[in-house]
Amino acid sequence: xxxVVFQVRGDDLCLLLWRRTENPCADTWALPGGAVGPDExxxxxVRRHLAAKVDVREMSYLEQLRTVxxxxxxxxxxxLATAYLGLVPSDLDPVLPADTAWHPVGGTPATAFDHxxxxxxxxxxxxxxxxxxxxxxxxxxxxxxxxxxxAVYVAALGHDVSATNLRRVLLRRAVLEPTGEIAQPDSAGGxxxxxxxxxxxxxxxxxxxxxxxxxxxxx
Amino acid sequence: xxxVVFQVRGDDLCLLLWRRTENPCADTWALPGGAVGPDExxxxxVRRHLAAKVDVREMSYLEQLRTVxxxxxxxxxxxLATAYLGLVPSDLDPVLPADTAWHPVGGTPATAFDHxxxxxxxxxxxxxxxxxxxxxxxxxxxxxxxxxxxAVYVAALGHDVSATNLRRVLLRRAVLEPTGEIAQPDSAGGxxxxxxxxxxxxxxxxxxxxxxxxxxxxx
DNA sequence: GCAAAAGTGTTCGCCCTACACCCATGT
DNA sequence: ACATGGGTGTAGGGCGAACACTTTTGC
Numbered sequence: 001x002x003x004v005v006f007q008v009r010g011d012d013l014c015l016l017l018w019r020r021t022e023n024p025c026a027d028t029w030a031l032p033g034g035a036v037g038p039d040e041x042x043x044x045x046v047r048r049h050l051a052a053k054v055d056v057r058e059m060s061y062l063e064q065l066r067t068v069x070x071x072x073x074x075x076x077x078x079x080l081a082t083a084y085l086g087l088v089p090s091d092l093d094p095v096l097p098a099d100t101a102w103h104p105v106g107g108t109p110a111t112a113f114d115h116x117x118x119x120x121x122x123x124x125x126x127x128x129x130x131x132x133x134x135x136x137x138x139x140x141x142x143x144x145x146x147x148x149x150x151a152v153y154v155a156a157l158g159h160d161v162s163a164t165n166l167r168r169v170l171l172r173r174a175v176l177e178p179t180g181e182i183a184q185p186d187s188a189g190g191x192x193x194x195x196x197x198x199x200x201x202x203x204x205x206x207x208x209x210x211x212x213x214x215x216x217x218x219x
Numbered sequence: 220x221x222x223v224v225f226q227v228r229g230d231d232l233c234l235l236l237w238r239r240t241e242n243p244c245a246d247t248w249a250l251p252g253g254a255v256g257p258d259e260x261x262x263x264x265v266r267r268h269l270a271a272k273v274d275v276r277e278m279s280y281l282e283q284l285r286t287v288x289x290x291x292x293x294x295x296x297x298x299l300a301t302a303y304l305g306l307v308p309s310d311l312d313p314v315l316p317a318d319t320a321w322h323p324v325g326g327t328p329a330t331a332f333d334h335x336x337x338x339x340x341x342x343x344x345x346x347x348x349x350x351x352x353x354x355x356x357x358x359x360x361x362x363x364x365x366x367x368x369x370a371v372y373v374a375a376l377g378h379d380v381s382a383t384n385l386r387r388v389l390l391r392r393a394v395l396e397p398t399g400e401i402a403q404p405d406s407a408g409g410x411x412x413x414x415x416x417x418x419x420x421x422x423x424x425x426x427x428x429x430x431x432x433x434x435x436x437x438x
Numbered sequence: 439g440c441a442a443a444a445g446t447g448t449t450c451g452c453c454c455t456a457c458a459c460c461c462a463t464g465t
Numbered sequence: 466a467c468a469t470g471g472g473t474g475t476a477g478g479g480c481g482a483a484c485a486c487t488t489t490t491g492c
Contacts, residue, residue, distance in 0.1 A: 036288070038290070038297055039290050039297070040290065041288045041289050041290065042286065042288040042299075043288070064285050064286065066283050067261065067283065067286045067301050069255070069260045069261040069262075069301075070260050071257070071258050071259070071260065078257055078258070080261075080299075082286050082288075128427075131427075145444085146444080146445090147443080147444080162482075162483080163443095163444080163445090164444095164445080164446085164482090164483085164484090165481065165482060165483085167444095167445080168446095168480095168481080169480085169481070172480085172481095185442090185443075185444090185489080185490050185491070186442080186443065186490095186491090187491085188441080188442060188443080188491070188492085189441070189442055189443075189489090189490050189491030189492065190441085190442045190443030190444065190489075190490060190491075191442085191443055191444040191445075191488060191489040191490055192443090192444080192489070192490065193443075193444055193445090194444080194445085208347075208350075211350050211351065211388060211426065211453085211454070364471085365471080365472090366470080366471080381455075381456080382470095382471080382472095383455090383456085383457090383471095383472080383473085384454070384455060384456085386471095386472080387454085387455095387473095388453090388454075391453085391454095404462080404463055404464070404469085404470075404471090405463095405464090405469075405470065406464085407464070407465090407468080407469055407470080408462090408463050408464030408465065408468070408469050408470075409462080409463060409464080409468085409469040409470030409471065410461060410462040410463055410469085410470060410471040410472075411462070411463065411470095411471080412470080412471055412472085413471080413472085
């Protein structure tokens with residue numbers, strides 16, 4: 001059982017990694033994980049390990065990524081592993097043990113086994129779902145201005161995003177709602193921005209984008 | 220390891236099921252599956268079991284669905300199972316053992332354990348991917364008229380599809396290409412239809428639908 | 439007044455749907 | 466000729482990107 005945990009920190013999308021000190025793969029970085037207990041589900045196991053070893057309790061989203069099974073993926077006896085994609089909101093800063101740290105994806109160091117491929121798969125799944133779901137709620141703090149939210153999307157997607165269009169798209173889809181509050185303008189002046197929140201703090205598909213959708217039953 | 224295998228047969232999307240004769244869950248229908256060998260990947264295992272026990276060799280598509288892990292999902296010792304989604308083209312008719320059969324989804328009989336939920340998950344994944352990928356190639360025969368392809372999509376999606384729009388969408392996306400051949404008209408007359416094929420017989424995402432896509436680098 | 443940042447109006451193009459119409463064949 | 470099914474033309478709506486413009490603040 002492995003966890004691909006992302007958090008936007010500063011301008012980067014970061015991945016939680018753990019430094020291996022023993023062979024095999026000593027001095028490389030690995031995904032956090034561990035054995036599954038006999039009476040827990042895989043998801044419970046992920047949450048347990050992350051809470052116990054890494055003090056990451058506030059996981060805003062957790063989804064099964066995939067199960068890897070290559071007999072050669074790991075030296076020694078055949079080892080299956082189910083990887084999960086986890087997200088942590090950008091306003092939290094969980095305390096980490098000395099051997100674990102956040103690494104910007106892209107500047108990721110050498111990773112153990114097939115963990116690098118799993119991290120890429122997780123990153124791509126995150127990026128895809130940011131486009132057609134409300135998954136941003138899992139990366140963003142409870143409240144934010146459009147500019148702050150834009151920074152989260154830019155970090156996660158890895159390319160520029162227009163604040164104007166981000167605002168319009170997410171409001172039209174009723175993903176965001178204004179809180180009514182107005183934030184303080186930047187030190188350099190400027191119009192004070194409105195604060196927003198995500199309407200739902202649970203996963204929702206907002207744009208089925210279903211081409212070939214069922215014909216309109218006109219009223 | 221379990222397999223959720225679909226094929227369009229006639230007007231129905233059908234699921235391959237196997238009749239259990241022993242307890243637990245005697246006289247219910249179950250997904251085909253079996254144990255994973257020590258030196259094979261999960262995917263190899265799915266292919267092996269289906270080829271050996273069910274004579275389904277020509278799987279046009281195979282994708283991991285998810286791994287279920289509930290300790291109570293199965294009586295007795297805790298049993299993990301990774302489910303795969305498999306598709307068989309509609310022009311094949313593999314010979315099946317006496318205890319296995321195709322069942323129209325929707326008219327599915329009582330299923331064992333959590334297999335019903337896995338079947339639904341597989342069906343929904345198939346339906347979603349038909350909209351934004353070229354996955355139709357895995358359900359359709361090598362050549363077909365638009366009317367025949369439409370029948371496949373109607374069966375798989377479970378709702379009506381306009382032949383006019385299906386044609387245009389799939390041609391614009393360069394998913395289909397004409398073979399140049401013209402089929403015989405129906406017995407009742409009518410203009411003879413052109414034959415088409417899928418341009419790629421491998422999985423391809425044709426409509427990233429990526430809202431929030433990277434800004435245009437205008438030339 | 440001026441710079442800076444937020445927010446709005448507007449245009450443009452693309453894509454999908456729906457529906458009317460034309461085409462090619464059998465009877 | 467007419468019915469039947471295949472194929473094309475076209476109009477309408479929706480949505481997102483781009484960009485100009487207005488609003489509200491600090492200096």
